[in-house]
Structures are given as C-alpha cells and as structure tokens.
Amino acid sequence: MPKFLADEDFNNRIVRGIRRRSDEIEIVRVHEVGLLGEPDPVVLEWAANQQRIVLTHDAATMIGFAYDRIRDQRFFPGMIAVSQYAAIGKVIDDLVRIASNENFQLSDQVVYLPFKDR
Secondary structure, eight states, rough: EEEEEEEETTTTHHHHHHHHHHHSEEEEEGGGGGTTTHHHHHHHHHHHOOOOOOOETTTTHHHHHHHHHHHHHOOOOEEEEEEETTEEEEHHHHHHHHOOOOOOTTTTTTEESOOOOO
16 A cells, blocks of 8 residues: 655645544655655655655646656656545545556556546
8 A cells, every 4th residue: 555745735625534543554744754844855855765655736836846756767656646626525536546556557657646437
C-alpha cells in the first residue's frame, strides 16, 4: 500500500477523510514530520527518502520541482496533484481507490485528480 505525504497547502479535510476511511492508509502532513515552511525541493527529497507519494494542490511550483527530479533521473515515488476546486468526497474516493490498488504504480510520475469517471 502506498504511503502519502500531504504538502503544506493540502486540504486537511481530505487528509482527515482518508484517515477516517482507513486505518491502513499511511498519510502524514508536512508539519507532522518537521517540514513546515521548508522549500519544495527539501520536501520532495524527504518524500523520496521515505518513499512517500506527495499530495499537493500547488500547481505553481511543486509540480515543476517534481518534473525537475524526474528529468534529472533522481528517484521520485510520485506526486498526485489535486485540483483545489474538486469535490472533497470525490478526491477522498479516488485516493482510497489508489491506495487500495496493489498494482497502482506512480514512481517518476505526476497524476492529476479527480479522475474522470468513465
């Protein structure tokens, strides 16, 4: 099961919703691990060292630093960029679905939520 790191600006209602849904999904917030106020590259390095997928709403900078890591071929467990305008319940559903899918692979990728239902 993947482990997550919620970025500084990530909606805490989503984090709480995931925690309520499943005790098995490992999710921490940057302030819980001493990264509050740290630059994005430091947060990404910590996430890589801990093998945690980064959850973010920060399309302005965080995603660019993620692509820099991928381009530079530095290990990157992945990032999930979540629209700030997405319905919270839908995002929680998508993240729980990702966490429960044993075949879901996100290394060196950035994916965007919410998923579009087909």
